[in-house]
Amino acid sequence: MADGELMIEAEGLVKRYGETLALDGVDFSVPVGTILGLLGPNGAGKTTAVRILTTLARPDAGRGTVAGIDVVAHPAEVRRHIGVAAQDATLDGLLTGRQNLVLVGELSDMGRSASRARATELLALFDLSDAADRVLKGYSGGMRRRLDLAASLMARPPVLFLDEPTTGLDPTSRQAVWDAIRELLRDGVTVLLTTQYLDEADTLANQIVVIDHGRVIADGTPQELKEASRSAHLEVTLPAAHAEAVSALAPLVTGRIHVSDDGRHLSAAVDSSPGFATSVVRALDEAGVLVDNIEVRQPSLDDVFFSLTGGHIAEDDAEIDGTAGAGTGSNPSELQGAHT
Amino acid sequence: MTSLTTLPSGRAAIPVPRRAPRAVWSRVLDVWAMTRRNLVHISREPTQLSDVTIQPVLFTVLFIFIFGGGIPIPDGGNYKDFVLAGLLSLNLVTSTMGTAVGLSTDLNEGMIDRFRTLPVWRAAVLVGRSIADLMTAMLCALIVAVTGLVVGWRPEAGVLPVIGGFFLVLFFAYSLSWIAACVGLNSKSPESAASFGFIVLFPLAFVSNTMIPTQHMPGWLQAVANWNPVSAVTAGARHLWGNPNPSGAIHAWPMQHPVEAALIWSVLILALAAPLASQIFKRRTTE
Numbered sequence: 168m169a170d171g172e173l174m175i176e177a178e179g180l181v182k183r184y185g186e187t188l189a190l191d192g193v194d195f196s197v198p199v200g201t202i203l204g205l206l207g208p209n210g211a212g213k214t215t216a217v218r219i220l221t222t223l224a225r226p227d228a229g230r231g232t233v234a235g236i237d238v239v240a241h242p243a244e245v246r247r248h249i250g251v252a253a254q255d256a257t258l259d260g261l262l263t264g265r266q267n268l269v270l271v272g273e274l275s276d277m278g279r280s281a282s283r284a285r286a287t288e289l290l291a292l293f294d295l296s297d298a299a300d301r302v303l304k305g306y307s308g309g310m311r312r313r314l315d316l317a318a319s320l321m322a323r324p325p326v327l328f329l330d331e332p333t334t335g336l337d338p339t340s341r342q343a344v345w346d347a348i349r350e351l352l353r354d355g356v357t358v359l360l361t362t363q364y365l366d367e368a369d370t371l372a373n374q375i376v377v378i379d380h381g382r383v384i385a386d387g388t389p390q391e392l393k394e395a396s397r398s399a400h401l402e403v404t405l406p407a408a409h410a411e412a413v414s415a416l417a418p419l420v421t422g423r424i425h426v427s428d429d430g431r432h433l434s435a436a437v438d439s440s441p442g443f444a445t446s447v448v449r450a451l452d453e454a455g456v457l458v459d460n461i462e463v464r465q466p467s468l469d470d471v472f473f474s475l476t477g478g479h480i481a482e483d484d485a486e487i488d489g490t491a492g493a494g495t496g497s498n499p500s501e502l503q504g505a506h507t
Numbered sequence: 508m509t510s511l512t513t514l515p516s517g518r519a520a521i522p523v524p525r526r527a528p529r530a531v532w533s534r535v536l537d538v539w540a541m542t543r544r545n546l547v548h549i550s551r552e553p554t555q556l557s558d559v560t561i562q563p564v565l566f567t568v569l570f571i572f573i574f575g576g577g578i579p580i581p582d583g584g585n586y587k588d589f590v591l592a593g594l595l596s597l598n599l600v601t602s603t604m605g606t607a608v609g610l611s612t613d614l615n616e617g618m619i620d621r622f623r624t625l626p627v628w629r630a631a632v633l634v635g636r637s638i639a640d641l642m643t644a645m646l647c648a649l650i651v652a653v654t655g656l657v658v659g660w661r662p663e664a665g666v667l668p669v670i671g672g673f674f675l676v677l678f679f680a681y682s683l684s685w686i687a688a689c690v691g692l693n694s695k696s697p698e699s700a701a702s703f704g705f706i707v708l709f710p711l712a713f714v715s716n717t718m719i720p721t722q723h724m725p726g727w728l729q730a731v732a733n734w735n736p737v738s739a740v741t742a743g744a745r746h747l748w749g750n751p752n753p754s755g756a757i758h759a760w761p762m763q764h765p766v767e768a769a770l771i772w773s774v775l776i777l778a779l780a781a782p783l784a785s786q787i788f789k790r791r792t793t794e
Contacts, residue, residue: 218794223623223794224794243626246626251624253624258618259544262544266544271625273540302551
């Protein structure tokens with residue numbers, strides 16, 4: 168992360184809400200023009216980190232800077248550089264979509280006519296032109312989200328904070344939001360994205376930071392995280408059962424080799440090193456085993472995430488009850504009841 | 508990661524993507540944008556506006572035709588001419604409840620967070636609200652005046668003193684709206700902010716000379732009424748409009764100098780409540 172100027176920096180951020188330690192010393196940084204995916208289950212501290220960096224909350228310890236400006240010492244200056252799409256709808260329900268955007272533009276010192284022009288542009292970009300002059304109360308959840316994102320882009324800020332921007336969106340809207348984010352990155356905007364969707368982080372993020380219980384538990388590129396987890400999976404299909412197959416594979420795999428009842432399908436957990444499939448084919452060939460099919464499945468980011476956090480990301484809402492992890496069937500872990 | 512005291516290796520230059528702020532003008536624009544937002548709210552929910560449109564007409568007609576005949580004015584005079592300044596005070600004082608409810612609603616919605624991430628003058632939320640409420644108060648004053656003229660109220664003074672009378676009551680209502688702001692900002696919900704109206708504003712408006720001359724009240728209540736700021740404001744308006752002002756015969760200082768007393772009360776309330784409201788707002792929006 169050394170090259171490039173750092174547009175967002177968090178150093179040892181600590182934040183308490185009453186008894187709850189929402190952030191317990193979180194560090195990360197985002198170089199200019201890149202996107203960092205902040206990943207974690209509900210209550211992990213993602214939103215708290217965003218609230219601190221967007222001047223909405225003050226850290227109890229540590230330091231945050233945006234565009235090189237300290238968020239605690241110069242919040243007003245920071246606000247001139249950021250756009251924020253928060254998790255809760257932060258728009259005025261009694262104003263129309265257009266009035267909301269123009270209001271945000273005017274409050275960002277853009278001036279009235281520039282605000283109107285930009286609002287029209289963004290309404291078109293997010294496919295909201297038809298609903299532009301309807302009162303927000305009548306908008307669907309997806310429309311509100313898109314308008315929220317549009318509002319965060321009004322003043323063309325160089326740094327964007329998107330807190331779960333696609334939660335609750337249908338696939339089409341989600342794709343539209345992703346396209347918009349990619350477009351912004353091409354324009355050199357720096358983005359901090361929090362998400363619960365691993366595919367979203369995988370598709371969009373240059374870097375990923377995984378936090379859980381207020382601490383960073385992993386960071387790296389999506390590829391690095393997958394490789395670090397070394398949880399690749401080998402599956403070999405033979406034309407017929409072969410006595411030597413298991414002993415030939417044994418030196419190459421990390422775990423127990425599972426053999427199907429007919430003896431034709433073998434599978435095992437393996438370290439995914441470069442050229443691994445070649446070694447498998449060679450070993451089996453030397454043992455005189457014929458192979459129909461061989462597959463080395465790379466871990467998905469989901470595999471990585473579940474192995475890191477104990478698998479409670481699938482939880483929909485931390486406040487509902489304590490059944491964290493129910494969706495993945497493993498290790499129900501405690502969730503912090505703080506700001507999610 | 509670098510330690511807290513070390514500067515990070517790469518430090519982004521500060522880009523200047525927007526116009527440099529021209530502090531004062533920028534604040535004026537912030538306030539104006541917030542004011543317009545609140546005016547749009549009123550236009551969307553006209554029921555909110557009934558406090559300052561239907562209520563004044565209703566009160567004026569009810570008091571003049573139902574109670575009017577039964578309430579004697581010391582030293583003679585017409586009840587219509589007496590009561591109009593009182594009706595103006597009553598309507599404007601009770602309408603400040605809208606400020607409390609409005610701000611409480613704002614605080615309970617996510618919109619405040621959006622404002623706080625924008626380069627907005629923090630107090631603009633409060634000032635914009637108070638100006639929008641002042642505008643509705645002016646509309647209310649106009650409706651009271653027109654209804655009064657229709658049913659026979661007549662001021663006996665020049666144009667300037669008449670305008671001065673309206674100014675006196677509006678200025679007091681504006682100051683009072685900052686107390687309402689404090690209450691609204693301290694309330695847990697818009698509903699509890701609304702109860703402020705019934706618990707505080709109605710006694711304030713009625714234990715005074717607004718509807719009846721205080722001479723008819725029991726002694727202790729009379730003392731309270733004579734020092735009630737609403738009495739000074741109402742007596743001040745009657746005095747300026749040349750309407751019957753029985754309070755002028757009372758020896759309490761505010762009743763002898765109602766205009767001065769009304770102005771002092773208004774300035775005092777504003778000077779205390781406005782900074783207090785902005786303090787409470789700051790506290791409520793800091794985490």
